[in-house]
Amino acid sequence: MKINVNPVKGMRDFLPAEVRLREYVKSKITETYEQQGFSLIETPAVENIELLTNSEGGDNLQLIFKILKRGEQLQLGRADLSEESIVDCGLRYDLTLPLSRFYACNKDKLPTPFKAMQIGTVYRAERPQKGRYRAFTQCDIDIIGDASPLAECELIHATAKALQSVHLQDFVVKISDRRLLAAVIASFGFAPEAVPSICLALDKSDKIGWDKVLQELCEGGLEAEQVEQFVSAVRGLSLETVLSYGVPASIYDSLKEVIDTVAKLADGKYQVIFSPTLVRGMGYYTGMVFEIATEGLGLAVAGGGRYDAMIGKWLGTMVPAVGFSIGFERIILLLQERGFVPPSSCARIALLFSQEHDSLYSILAAAEALREAGHKVSTLPARHKLGKQLAQLEAEGYSGYYSCVKGELILFP
C-alpha cells in the first residue's frame, strides 16, 4: 500500500539542526522568564469543545481542529447530523484561553498574583502559505490577579529581556490603551457602532499608509471632512495631548506611568513609544495593549494586553489579567536568516570504529571514556572513503574525531 509519508499539510518535521536552534531559543526565553519571577505551567493541547467555541477568539474560532466523539457517544446514523453533535473536544488555538481555564480550575492552589509562563504548540487550520503554519509554538507570560500597572511594566520589561537573551536588538515597544482611541473617536462625534471599523482601519496605517486609511474610512460611509479632521488629529496625537480629546485622566495616568517606567528600565537599549493607533486584534482585550516590533521584520515579534473580563466570566467575580506573547516562529525565522548557530555546551565527537578490529564492548567502553572526559560522543562505523566521511560529519556539527583500534583511542589530526 502506498502511504503519504509527508507530515500533515501545514505542519512540519524538525531535523536535528533546527531542533537544536529551537531548543536553544526556548531555553534562553524560559530561563529569562524564570529569573523575572514567572513559573512554567502546562495544560493539555486538547480542550473541551464548548470552551473553545464559546471563547472570544475572533477569526480563530473558524480555524479549530475538532475531534470526533468515540464509541457509543458517536451516532452517525441520525438524520439531523451537525458538527456540534459529533465532536466533543478540539485542539487549542492559543495559550490564553487554556491559561484562563487553568486559573479558574486551580485558583485555590495558586498564589496571588499568579505569574505564569507557558510554551507550547497551538493549532489553527489556516490556508497554508509561506511562513504560516497549522501548528506553531507560542511563548506567553501572564500576570493574573494584579490590577495595577506594575503588571504591565513587569510583562513588558520581562519580554524585552527575553528578546535580548536571543540576540534581538533595535526593537521598539509600542504601547497604548484600547479605551484611549475609543475616547478620541467619540470626541469627534462618530457613532459607537463605527468604533471597531475605524480602529481596524487605523491599525493598518503602518502597512497601507495614511492616504489609504483615509480612503477606507470615507468608503465606509463616514463624512469626508469629519474623517480628515479626525485623521489629522490622530496623526498628531502625543501622550501629552490626549486629555484634550476627552480621554479619562485615569487612563492617561496609567499609560504615562507605564511608558515612563519601562523607558527608564530600557536604559536606552530599546525604544519605548506611545502608539495611539495600536489596537491588537483579539476581542478580549479591555485596557492597555502593547507590541514589540523589530526594524528588520516589520511585523510584531511580540504582542499582548490586559484582559480583565475573561476569567471572571467563568468564576462570577472579576479577575484582572494581563498577558504578553512572543511570536516564537518569527524569532526562529529571524535567527535562521542571520545564519545564527546556537553555541554548544560541549564538543560533539565521532568515534569511528571497525567491527573487524574490536568487540562491541571495547568500542562502547572507549566511547564511554570520552564521555567521562565531558564530550558528547556518537559511535559510527568507519567508511572506506574516510575524507568524505569526515567532511559529512563536520557538516553535521561534529568537531572532533577518534578512531578505535583494539581498544585504543586514536585522535585524528
Add this chain to the structure above:
Amino acid sequence: MKINVNPVKGMRDFLPAEVRLREYVKSKITETYEQQGFSLIETPAVENIELLTNSEGGDNLQLIFKILKRGEQLQLGRADLSEESIVDCGLRYDLTLPLSRFYACNKDKLPTPFKAMQIGTVYRAERPQKGRYRAFTQCDIDIIGDASPLAECELIHATAKALQSVHLQDFVVKISDRRLLAAVIASFGFAPEAVPSICLALDKSDKIGWDKVLQELCEGGLEAEQVEQFVSAVRGLSLETVLSYGVPASIYDSLKEVIDTVAKLADGKYQVIFSPTLVRGMGYYTGMVFEIATEGLGLAVAGGGRYDAMIGKWLGTMVPAVGFSIGFERIILLLQERGFVPPSSCARIALLFSQEHDSLYSILAAAEALREAGHKVSTLPARHKLGKQLAQLEAEGYSGYYSCVKGELILFP
C-alpha cells in the same frame, strides 16, 4: 453561561511544582541521550489518518483521537456516512510510527546510522483510571540503519544511563528475542497458529504465576501433558540451553553478545538477565526485545525492541531499526512517591513591596539588581500578615525575602 473549567477527561493541568519536576527529568534524560550521541528530532502531534489506521499499533488503533475534516471537505449530508469519510487526521498514539514516517520522508537529509531521540505527548482514548491518562509523555531513542547488535547494546546502555541520571537504581534489564520463544514453541510441536496466544500467556507469568499460565494454556485447547512438559522446559530455560530447542545459532550468538556486553558495561551497578518469556506487546517487533523493571514498581519503566520491517514497508527497501522507550509518567510517579524535589540552579527570591513607599520604577530596579546578582526574583505586594505570607512563600519554594523601602533593599532575617 456555565462552562466546565476542568481539563478534558483523562488529561491533566500541571502546576508549577510538578512542571519543575517534569522539566528536570526531561532535561536530565535528554542531556544523557545527547552525551550518548543521540539527536533530538520533533514531529507534529497530528498525523494523517491513513498512516495511523494502517499501522501495526495493535489495540492502540481502537484508541485514536480522530480529527474532523473542515470546510468543503466535510460533507455531513450524505446517507452512507462513515467515520472514514469525515476525518482526515488524528493524534499520534506513540512516537515510533511518527519516527518511521519522519525517516521515510527525510532520509536523504539524515546520516546513516541515524540516532534519534524524541520526547513528546502521545494520546490514547483509554478508559481513564488511576495512573492511566489520555495524554502522556513518552521519551524514545531509536537507531535506524544499523542491523548489527551494536545498536541494541547502545540503546540499552544509554537508557540505563538515563535512568541512573534521574536517580533510579536497583533495576533489572531483561533481554530476549521474539524468534527464540517461537522456535522453542515449535520444537514442542505446537501449531504455528497457537504461537501468539502461548506467548501472551507466558508473558503474564510474572503477574499471575506459573500455575495460572498452565491453566490458561490448557483451557485454550492445548494438550495437558504437552503443555506441562513445555512449561517446565521454559521455566528451566537458560541462554546456554536454548540451542537444544532448535533456536538458530545466529539468534543465540547475537543475544549472548548483547547480554555479555551490556552486563560488562553495567559494571555491577544494575542486573542484566536473559528473560525467555519476555514478549512485549507491539506487533511490529521482529527480533530482540528488552525492558527495564525496578524493584519498587513491578512494572517496566522502559521497553523496546527491533522493528526491521516497519520503515521498509513505505520505502520498498528493508531498513533495520531498533528503539527503546522510557515510561516518563512512571518515573515521575516514582520520584513523587519518594518526595523527590529537583535541585534549583539558583535561589528564588521574593521582593515584597508597598506601592505607598515606592514608585514602579524603584521596585522594578531593585528587583533587577537582585537578578543581576544571580537570583530568580518575583516582586509581590507585601501583606499585612507578613508571617503568614512568608510561610506561604516558603511552601511555594522561595528561599529568600527582601523588602523594598524608598528604593533600598532590606534583607529579611
